[in-house]
Amino acid sequence: METLSLTRLATIMAALRHKENGCPWDLVQDFDTIAPYTIEEAYEVAEAIALRDMAELKKELGDLLFQVVFHSRMAEEAGHFALADVVTALCEKMERRHPHIFGDGTRARDADTQKDEWERIKAEERAAAGAPEKPVSALDGVATALPALMRAEKLQARAARVGFEWHDVSGVRAKLDEELAEFDAATDDAHRAEEIGDVLFVLANLARRHGIDPETALRAGNAKFERRFKAMESLAGPDFPALPLDAQEDYWQQVKAAERR
Incomplete structure (x- = not known):
């Protein structure tokens, strides 16, 4: 080699x-x-x-x-x-960041403990690098170029580490209902865009609280939709775009049923 x-x-x-x-x-x-x-x-x-x-x-x-x-x-x-x-x-x-391997040799109990230690060391590094005129935030270092759902999850996880977190997932679910209601009540496009952003942010939090990576989940949802849509087009043939919605829906249900078999 x-x-x-x-x-x-x-x-x-x-x-x-x-x-x-x-x-x-x-x-x-x-x-x-x-x-x-x-x-x-x-x-x-x-x-x-x-x-x-x-x-x-x-x-x-x-x-x-x-x-x-x-x-x-x-x-x-x-x-x-x-x-x-x-x-x-x-x-x-x-x-x-791995003092348990390269430092004093004290082993972490498990992966979760080690992840907490990793984040603690990262926080210390961020604090040490902070400028006196710019207070260090728990949210520092979450890259703005990340995909939006991924960044939402990371921001929420950072906030949770300093206690800004609902006690249980029911609080997140109630917040989702509240944000959906605010979206329904929006009266113009700009307000609706703002409220749908809030809905997506809370959905990312709901996924995180259930141990689901929202970016991965949405990617899987995209792949499932693409797979089913292409299968539907294949069943219907070249006339698919001209079919009424109810006929297209029939093909969609056929594809879903075939996947379950």
């Missing part, structure tokens, strides 16, 4: 970004233009995992790693940091 070599990968990236002999496409990129590709590659990794396609996962992990190398190279060119600095910072963080 070939020895793992980040140096080789970094050399390839440097050649692609060479000012005189590099690739024209790579040369005109910057952090902003590459960021969407980074996000896309992360989702392609997730899709390969969902499909349990290990050959595809190997390829997609490579593509994601290349994004790290690309950003690191651009940062090095600008005099900020290099790939080696990224790897070193990561190693130091992993060692710092």
